[in-house]
Amino acid sequence: MAEKPSxxxxxxxxxxxxxxRRNYIFETIRRHFxxxxxxxxxxxxxxxxxxxxxxxGEEGDRLIFRILNSGDFLEGANLQEIQTKGxxxxxxxxSEKALxxxxxxxxxxxxxxxxxxxxxxxxxxxxxxxxxxxRPQKGRYREFFQCDADVIGSxxxxxxxxxxxxxxxxxxxxxxxxxxxxxxxxxxxxxxxVTGESDRIVEMTVAIDKLDKIGKQKVKxxxxxxxxxxxxxxxxxxxxxxxGDFESKLNFLKTFLAEVxxxxxxxxxxxxxxxxxxxxxxxxxxxxxxxxxxxxxxYYTGSIxxxxxxxxxxxxxxxxxxxxxxxxxxxxxxLPNVSGVGISFGIDRIYDVMLEMNLFDxxxxxxxxxxxxxxxxxxxxxxxxxxxLNELRQAxxxxxxxxxxxxxxxxxxxxxxxKKIPFVVLIGKDEMQSGSLTIKDMATGQQEKLTLxxxxxxxxx
RNA sequence: GUGAAUGUAGCUCAGCUGGUUAGAGCAUCAGAUUGUGGUUCUGAGGGUCGUGGGUUCGAGCCCCAUCUUUCACCCCA
Numbered sequence: 409m410a411e412k413p414s415x416x417x418x419x420x421x422x423x424x425x426x427x428x429r430r431n432y433i434f435e436t437i438r439r440h441f442x443x444x445x446x447x448x449x450x451x452x453x454x455x456x457x458x459x460x461x462x463x464x465g466e467e468g469d470r471l472i473f474r475i476l477n478s479g480d481f482l483e484g485a486n487l488q489e490i491q492t493k494g495x496x497x498x499x500x501x502x503s504e505k506a507l508x509x510x511x512x513x514x515x516x517x518x519x520x521x522x523x524x525x526x527x528x529x530x531x532x533x534x535x536x537x538x539x540x541x542x543r544p545q546k547g548r549y550r551e552f553f554q555c556d557a558d559v560i561g562s563x564x565x566x567x568x569x570x571x572x573x574x575x576x577x578x579x580x581x582x583x584x585x586x587x588x589x590x591x592x593x594x595x596x597x598x599x600x601x602v603t604g605e606s607d608r609i610v611e612m613t614v615a616i617d618k619l620d621k622i623g624k625q626k627v628k629x630x631x632x633x634x635x636x637x638x639x640x641x642x643x644x645x646x647x648x649x650x651x652g653d654f655e656s657k658l659n660f661l662k663t664f665l666a667e668v669x670x671x672x673x674x675x676x677x678x679x680x681x682x683x684x685x686x687x688x689x690x691x692x693x694x695x696x697x698x699x700x701x702x703x704x705x706x707y708y709t710g711s712i713x714x715x716x717x718x719x720x721x722x723x724x725x726x727x728x729x730x731x732x733x734x735x736x737x738x739x740x741x742x743l744p745n746v747s748g749v750g751i752s753f754g755i756d757r758i759y760d761v762m763l764e765m766n767l768f769d770x771x772x773x774x775x776x777x778x779x780x781x782x783x784x785x786x787x788x789x790x791x792x793x794x795x796x797l798n799e800l801r802q803a804x805x806x807x808x809x810x811x812x813x814x815x816x817x818x819x820x821x822x823x824x825x826x827k828k829i830p831f832v833v834l835i836g837k838d839e840m841q842s843g844s845l846t847i848k849d850m851a852t853g854q855q856e857k858l859t860l861x862x863x864x865x866x867x868x869x
Numbered sequence: 870g871u872g873a874a875u876g877u878a879g880c881u882c883a884g885c886u887g888g889u890u891a892g893a894g895c896a897u898c899a900g901a902u903u904g905u906g907g908u909u910c911u912g913a914g915g916g917u918c919g920u921g922g923g924u925u926c927g928a929g930c931c932c933c934a935u936c937u938u939u940c941a942c943c944c945c946a
Contacts, residue, residue, distance in 0.1 A: 414937075417936095417937075417938085464945095467943075467944050467945085468944085468945090470944095471944080471945085510946085538946085540946090542944075542945070543870085543871095543943095544938085544939085545939075545940060545941075545942095546939080546940070547945095547946080548944095548945070548946080549946090552946065553946090554946060555946095614943095614944085726945080726946075727945080729946075730946060752946065753946075754945095754946025755946085756946070757946055758946090783904085783905085785904075816903080816904095816905095817903095817904050817905050818902075818905070818906070820905085820906085821905050821906035821907090822906050823906085824906065825906040825907055826906085826907090832905080834904070834905075836904060838904090846904090846905095848905070850906070850907080853905090853906085853907085855905085
């Protein structure tokens with residue numbers, strides 16, 4: 409029984425058109441990564457489950473794709489214990505591997521494992537798919553690519569500056585107007601401390617993050633239901649009113665966090681970043697200090713980055729890049745006191761945005777690489793053409809021959825046409841004898857007779 | 870995990886308050902043109918109407934379940 413084939417929820421196939429466009433984005437990002445001195449690495453699609461668990465928060469753990477143990481996974485399992493402890497426990501008994509959830513944690517694992525082969529600070533880039541068992545929606549997939557650049561083994565704020573420059577360069581190059589948002593986890597910690605809710609920092613930041621989306625009233629409600637005291641929420645009030653440029657926001661924070669050393673440290677770092685950025689001279693597209701920015705995973709400890717599209721041609725409101733500094737991610741794998749900072753481009757979202765803005769049409773990307781197709785007139789002509797084909801390729805010209813020698817010319821021409829191959833060379837009995845080959849320009853329809861050498865020089869232009 | 874919408878040919882969609890054999894455009898293939906594509910004309914193939922159950926004399930249409938896709942929440946690239 410022939411079943412209609414399908415692919416798992418939240419995954420996609422990419423045809424030649426999409427791949428050409430995606431590769432354009434990948435190559436643009438990769439070019440800038442290399443330009444800034446990052447080196448490539450790759451890690452396996454799967455990691456040991458315990459490498460991943462607990463790094464992304466409770467919600468993150470839930471979204472990790474687990475891999476069922478091979479073989480008889482029931483063997484040796486304590487079924488009675490499973491029955492009493494429930495399915496979460498069962499999963500841990502049957503699964504010891506999982507698909508990677510991001511590229512940062514596997515990178516931290518990589519650094520610890522290869523610490524003696526690496527010279528620090530280590531700047532690496534990594535472009536690979538990640539998987540999340542999330543429910544798909546706009547701009548959200550269960551399999552998607554991240555393009556990460558991280559520096560590990562240096563706590564200099566210069567790294568932050570470089571990363572901000574890098575993201576600005578990439579989005580400028582892709583001609584997407586964006587807003588780069590920065591914040592600092594230490595400022596958020598300071599706020600939590602001032603309000604006396606340090607142990608609720610996660611709930612607090614998650615709620616504040618929604619400020620511009622749902623408004624301060626709703627945020628306060630959420631904070632209440634998450635268990636923060638009314639008193640604390642009151643103390644937070646000035647936060648909801650903070651507007652203006654860097655300077656006025658920072659001045660506000662300096663008073664607000666005057667008594668909290670960690671908060672002041674965060675302000676200091678942020679000021680330093682801005683000072684450094686100015687030293688570079690070049691104007692950035694759009695940089696904003698957003699003290700409500702809390703996104704990012706639990707492991708962030710310093711700077712936090714996020715990039716949003718800020719372009720009238722796009723309706724996408726999610727982020728296309730996320731990142732930040734993590735002071736001790738390698739510590740859990742046994743290498744303490746190593747600080748890292750990194751960013752992650754969400755290329756699937758960037759693709760969606762560029763598609764919406766019709767940017768690909770303007771780029772005129774070509775799917776076809778063949779410059780010329782050799783028509784196939786028959787067995788004898790095919791033999792002759794193969795030598796021509798070889799010489800074309802030797803000369804650096806992308807060329808192909810129609811593989812069926814019984815195919816009608818109409819069929820072969822349509823093939824060249826649909827594949828947008830610009831030239832077709834016809835080699836029949838006449839051409840074989842005279843050595844003068846017929847070349848057809850598919851755009852104009854005009855034909856001329858040329859020697860192979862003339863064809864090579866014509867196509868080499 | 871929560872809430873909603875959706876599903877008819879490869880694609881985009883028609884299909885009347887339930888009534889014979891489910892249609893169109895595009896795409897594909899073939900012919901008009903046995904050494905010439907993109908235009909045109911002619912023809913052909915392709916559907917267990919997402920799947921399973923139910924109501925009915927009768928279901929693409931109504932009901933239930935399930936899956937897919939999409940959107941929002943949660944969270945995130």
